[in-house]
Amino acid sequence: MTNASGVEEQTLTLPSEQEVEKLRAAEATWSLSFTLNGESVELMVDPTETLYDTLRERLRLIGTKGACLEGECGSCTVLLDGKPVTACLVTSPQVQGRTVVTVEGLAKDDRLHPVQESFIACGAVQCGYCTPGLIVSAAALLAHNSTPSVEEVREALEGNLCRCTGYTKIIDAVLEAAGDEPAVMSVGGEK
């Protein structure tokens, strides 16, 4: 195809979902088993892919968001053995035998985690992209420290960037959720 300026235009054909599946399957040469949101998971992955890729692309857990993909923004925060880490910096083979909790794993049965409830109640969400990462970081804090100070909340969230809110309502929401019983706040998987 040639456009008005006489430049050859290339038609972009996206691969079908089946073709993508086939490509991904071909790369998956590494056998991985770990505990994910309380359940044992076994699957084949590309050993050079990150936990972020595995969660979203292979396990379809798309609550974990990716923005910078270099550990700066915190949007992809998950709990690894109970500790908040950025899933974009962890290769999937590194979680072998370990415990991962994503934002999808924080709710218990039909009950949202107290931090999730308080984010809704306090209006701590604007565009929402950073929200899952912030909720995971906040849940990790409250699992250890049920009555944090404002300063402790700020420190726990310093690795999560939000470009909409200015953080005020996010901090309110975390303080609002604080004080619940330890059993409710447990995030599991700690070593």
Add this chain to the structure above:
Amino acid sequence: MTDTLYYQPKSVDEALQIKAELGAEGTFLAGGTDVVVGIRKGKLKVARTIDLSQVPGLDGIRRHDGFLEIGAMTTHKALEQHDVPAALAQSCETVGGPQIRYLGTVGGQIGTASPAGDVSVALIALKADVELRSAARGTRRLPLDEVFVGPGKTVIADDEMVTRVFVPLGRRSDFYKIGKRDAVAISLVMAAASVGPAGDVAIAIGCVAPVPLRIKRAEALLDARGLSDEAVDEAATIAREDCSPISDHRGGADYRRAMAGTLTKRLLSRLREVTPVKAKPAESSAEVA
């Protein structure tokens, strides 16, 4: 695939064996905060990855024989939560955000050899040694400031691994970082200093040279003359003279050079305030600006 590109050894010996076979082709993966980003951005050519996550015994902190022994896979967060010298704790607290500090390791930081390595600067100022190990030659121990030779370049041989860091106990220390933001910002300039039980001083500055820079000329002057106002001023002048900063998007070379002096003076003054050292009488410690 004909070759395995990713290795996951289960012991230090196995890891060293693999590294010896792969040589420069093999890159150790510790916390991944630099290596994984480097691979994704195409800045780091990694032909073969040797993942150390399943190797037991490489992390942990213990006091032994006058030293704090720190395993190479000990994370910044673990150091921050442990009773470690002030400069080391402060440098760990300034690295990234919590998510980075739970992943990044002290051995990884040394291997990465960034001139902006906060923890490396603190460790050099604490006169720390590093232990390197290879399958062929066993272990060797050398002062950390002799490890770095350029950005991303070290004297660590192709078949060697950083296994431990030894930090002498009993040194008073302090750390100061200038960055654009408190969290998740690479340092613009940072420095650390320490004073030993015998009054000997060590100073290191980051982001002002191709390597975390130890200011030995200033140390020698202070060892000879104590922390008098004049000696501290001269040390600050030497720090400005001995650095070779670059200008980049974080800051200009002139500013970095000026701050090398300012931080040197500030750290030495603060260390003197806590306990007056040698030549100066106690009452003069209050005069520090």
